[in-house]
Amino acid sequence: MSRRFRVMIAQSADGLIADAAGGVEWLDRYQEANDHGYGAFIREIDTIVMGRATYEVARHFGAWPYPDQQCLVLSARPLDDPPPRVARTALDVPALGAALREGEGDVWVLGGGRTIRGFLDAGLIDLLELFVVPEILGAGVPLFPPGHAAFSLSFKGALAFPTGIVRLTYQRN
């Protein structure tokens, strides 16, 4: 099996990825209760791609959360004292996608929304895993900045976890 480019998103039942303050604390109690397949998922990942803002948040969380993966940060500016196996790339998304296409182990396009959307728009995402969390946030941050093109997905499967989170798996058409 060739390497796959994957996106994993957790969103509320009303389609939001963060609350009105940009926070994701509403996810904490779910993550404490169950790993929702994350352990199995991360073992399939060789390389993680993320935008600069996502990197800066992850960098200041405490211990670097992805020690076992090669991480690439999309940024025009050099990284200040990055963790091991973290590098910056100045490539644009299509060029980065082409450079990463050959290789072993999957690529996780982590975020943020603009990075994910860039890979989707470039037709580079093979697998989209959408975790629908049983919460109505009422107000907050949608996954994508508005104004992008629409496209269809192919549904591949649904898996319900004991927490009430449902994972919906799609391929891009």
Place this chain on the structure above:
Amino acid sequence: MSRRFRVMIAQSADGLIADAAGGVEWLDRYQEANDHGYGAFIREIDTIVMGRATYEVARHFGAWPYPDQQCLVLSARPLDDPPPRVARTALDVPALGAALREGEGDVWVLGGGRTIRGFLDAGLIDLLELFVVPEILGAGVPLFPPGHAAFSLSFKGALAFPTGIVRLTYQRN
């Protein structure tokens, strides 16, 4: 079993209920392919509640689509030549909910977003059926106007249809 208040929503995988122009034509090919349980659903419904704007859209679609249900339109203004079994109510949501609580057959709180949100905020929704459609719209209309309180749901089940639409069923906590 006592009567239930139900909400049924179709939204894209990116959490939108209408495209950027407010249209729902992107749902047409799904509805033509499969009824997604609508026939069974509507037979359980005795009464439909809707807001004025939703009523006006349904009224001008052609034949009135809900001939077998009692329909109540939340509006301060009289209805002009309503179909049979359609009446206006000037009650607010809590009073209407109390008036409808006793009775046979379920109540469908059809929409729009403000009406649904009013019933949710009043704690009157027993069952929320969320149909996740395998489409990324990229831009469009979220279910709820922002600025409402958050709450948790209890997940009750997932059902995948051959079209790739997945129905997620929740109870309000």
